[in-house]
Amino acid sequence: MAAIYSLYIINKSGGLIFYKDCGTKGRMDTNDSLRVASLWHSMHAISQQLSPVNGCSGIELLQADTFDLHCFQSLPGTKFFVVCEPGTPHMESLLRYIYELYTDFVLKNPFYEIEMPIRCELFDINLTLAVQSDRVALLGR
Amino acid sequence: MQFFGGSEINPSPQVPTASGNNAHMMYVFNRNGVCLLYKEWNRPLHTLNPQQDHKLMFGLLFSLKSLTAKMDPVNAEKGNLGVPQLPGQGCSFHSFRTNTYKLSFMETPSGIKIILVTHPKTGDLRESLKYIYGLYVEYVAKNPIYNPGSPVKSELFNTALDQYVRSIS
Numbered sequence: 134m135a136a137i138y139s140l141y142i143i144n145k146s147g148g149l150i151f152y153k154d155c156g157t158k159g160r161m162d163t164n165d166s167l168r169v170a171s172l173w174h175s176m177h178a179i180s181q182q183l184s185p186v187n188g189c190s191g192i193e194l195l196q197a198d199t200f201d202l203h204c205f206q207s208l209p210g211t212k213f214f215v216v217c218e219p220g221t222p223h224m225e226s227l228l229r230y231i232y233e234l235y236t237d238f239v240l241k242n243p244f245y246e247i248e249m250p251i252r253c254e255l256f257d258i259n260l261t262l263a264v265q266s267d268r269v270a271l272l273g274r
Numbered sequence: 275m276q277f278f279g280g281s282e283i284n285p286s287p288q289v290p291t292a293s294g295n296n297a298h299m300m301y302v303f304n305r306n307g308v309c310l311l312y313k314e315w316n317r318p319l320h321t322l323n324p325q326q327d328h329k330l331m332f333g334l335l336f337s338l339k340s341l342t343a344k345m346d347p348v349n350a351e352k353g354n355l356g357v358p359q360l361p362g363q364g365c366s367f368h369s370f371r372t373n374t375y376k377l378s379f380m381e382t383p384s385g386i387k388i389i390l391v392t393h394p395k396t397g398d399l400r401e402s403l404k405y406i407y408g409l410y411v412e413y414v415a416k417n418p419i420y421n422p423g424s425p426v427k428s429e430l431f432n433t434a435l436d437q438y439v440r441s442i443s
Contacts, residue, residue: 186319188374196368
């Protein structure tokens with residue numbers, strides 16, 4: 134059973150362009166979600182500096198006491214990260230699927246300005262479908 | 275743990291050496307950010323000089339703890355972002371993984387932070403970190419001539435630590 138609490142998408146400068154909250158207690162207001170997104174962008178960059186070997190591309194998984202955070206960075210630098218229950222499987226493939234939805238419904242939308250907040254209805258609809266539990270299990274196969 | 279991180283552009287992560295030593299390096303900080311111990315077993319890349327490296331590591335951990343406390347989806351009462359948290363207060367992380375290393379972290383109630391940087395495929399090291407803290411208590415905290423807040427120079431501690439870390443698979 135996939136229990137996803139929230140999803141964030143940040144552009145290559147660290148600004149939050151999409152935020153979806155499925156949880157109840159963890160709700161953050163807009164300002165806090167913006168701050169958290171920029172903080173994550175910086176942490177991701179600093180973790181590359183501290184690597185003992187070459188070729189580090191930043192944090193992919195952060196494990197905390199009550200949640201896990203999976204992060205996927207696309208080649209242009211857009212970061213997709215999801216906050217979920219500890220031990221939830223198939224999050225990496227879900228993030229790649231969300232990236233596909235992003236390229237299909239956001240980037241190919243002629244009215245969408247790159248790096249700006251996402252306001253595309255089709256993206257929202259398909260995203261809601263994707264995070265339903267049975268869909269996530271299907272992706273894992 | 276399943277591993278989807280690699281792409282053709284990044285080189286493959288460091289393979290463990292024949293001696294079975296998976297650890298790259300280890301840091302121990304006290305509650306004021308003083309680096310009590312820094313041990314290096316295998317570190318081909320040095321980005322910054324040691325002082326900057328320690329400060330950056332401490333800063334990263336401080337900010338990550340602040341972030342996890344704020345992002346906690348389970349607790350309703352959360353402080354503001356950036357407010358220093360007491361050890362044990364708020365949700366804290368225990369490890370993070372990149373494509374080239376895995377960092378395991380433990381903070382004790384007295385504010386001692388133990389960080390171990392290993393190969394990315396390493397499993398959960400929380401029990402190992404607790405054991406290392408046990409070694410710290412035995413050889414450092416209980417040492418009557420050790421001055422708290424100063425770097426650790428105990429031979430016994432270093433030997434026991436080396437032996438233990440080399441045995442972690």
